[in-house]
Amino acid sequence: MALSYEIDSKLKELSPIIDEHAEWYNRVMRAVFYPERAGDPFDPPQSFSQWVVSASQDDFASKPTLERLRKIQGELYDMASDLMHDARTTGARPDFKVYDEFTNLYDDLVYQLRRLEHDAVQADTGLDVATGLRSRKAMAVDLEKEMERRARRGKPFCLAIAQIDNYDQIRAFVTEERHREILAAVARLIKKCIRSFDDAYRSGEGEFIMCLKHSDVAGGTAANNRLRRFLEEEAIIIQDEKGRSFPLTMSSCVAEPLPGDSLDELLANMRSDLTRFHSTAPGSTTLEYFEQSPLSRYVQELDS
Known part of the structure; x- marks a missing residue:
């Protein structure tokens, strides 16, 4: 079944965002555990923020969903900045609890984006995912x-x-x-x-x-x-x-x-x-x- 143009376009924009965050996450881990090999400083991906603005204008996802994604993203980026700062200044590895919290945040962001992909495809078929009613x-x-x-x-x-x-x-x-x-x-x-x-x-x-x-x-x-x-x-x-x-x-x-x-x-x-x-x-x-x-x-x- 062919997806509508609007849904298809937004879905195609999501995949590169997930890939960029996977690459960014790996660089953060390298910078945290091997700061001497971290290379030049780098910023978190900007594509996600741009996509959220576009998605909200196109009514691609509900406002609460986008706000939740923004919140997870903000916490993830802030935590990454703190982890890399501590690694550069002290050279010590993070406590496992802190590392686990950061990893869970990253996993949650990817999970939410994947679920958004799934829900968008379902909605385009005429089904509202949250209720099972028609959309x-x-x-x-x-x-x-x-x-x-x-x-x-x-x-x-x-x-x-x-x-x-x-x-x-x-x-x-x-x-x-x-x-x-x-x-x-x-x-x-x-x-x-x-x-x-x-x-x-x-x-x-x-x-x-x-x-x-x-x-x-x-x-x-x-x-x-x-x-x-x-x-x-x-x-x-x-x-x-x-x-x-x-x-x-x-x-x-x-x-x-x-x-x-x-x-x-x-x-x-x-x-x-x-x-x-x-x-x-x-x-x-x-x-x-x-x-x-x-x-x-x-x-x-x-x-x-």
């Missing part, structure tokens, strides 16, 4: 096809957006591993809410969309109610930075697209309605989306 990229194509089918055959379908409440705060204090566990758990429950011919997507940070075929708003509301019930039964517990525990909740909005609707505008309005309602009535809830003229929506936003 946002696949969603854009799938929903356009549903709109065409709606216009051509008159077959209705319903969209249901479900957002994790207080997602940004949760993301700030849970570990990366726990974050992935939460996403996987929510995805598993969403799969239980839909039929075999429906589709579900991870559409953003803490956001999921269900595309329910041959369903109206009542069908979408029923799916969201099932999700809420499953969440209550599952009782996914979040623990904040102060050790306080609370259950994960989600808020949702359902809509039935009509022929001629702009999907981007429809989804943006559904998200806006969820945000506005959640600011006044936090906690799990389901909204039904009603189409409004741009003027009516503008006036409503002024009043809110």
Whole structure:
């Protein structure tokens, strides 16, 4: 299967970066254990920082992933500088614990870059790696096809957006591993809410969309109610930075697209309605989306 041009380009840029860091790591080890043969001073590779900037602009990887990579890189480079400085000034070999920590940092960076390669290939196939749901990229194509089918055959379908409440705060204090566990758990429950011919997507940070075929708003509301019930039964517990525990909740909005609707505008309005309602009535809830003229929506936003 051929990868998209954007994914293929970013993947091709990753391999040389990994190779450059392997060469740099070997030079650091030589400088630390055999400083008399280290040769001229050298700087860490610059290609990685340039790649991160480009990747963030192209939405190649999530912001938390890139921030984690930056953090590992910074710690690795700082530690390498300290190790080489001590070797030059004292001539003593580093303590094994320090050496092991440095090696683990390097291994972690390479592992994260390799996993990014794997995840990018998976995402390009239409699969979101963290959840097993379909990806946002696949969603854009799938929903356009549903709109065409709606216009051509008159077959209705319903969209249901479900957002994790207080997602940004949760993301700030849970570990990366726990974050992935939460996403996987929510995805598993969403799969239980839909039929075999429906589709579900991870559409953003803490956001999921269900595309329910041959369903109206009542069908979408029923799916969201099932999700809420499953969440209550599952009782996914979040623990904040102060050790306080609370259950994960989600808020949702359902809509039935009509022929001629702009999907981007429809989804943006559904998200806006969820945000506005959640600011006044936090906690799990389901909204039904009603189409409004741009003027009516503008006036409503002024009043809110």
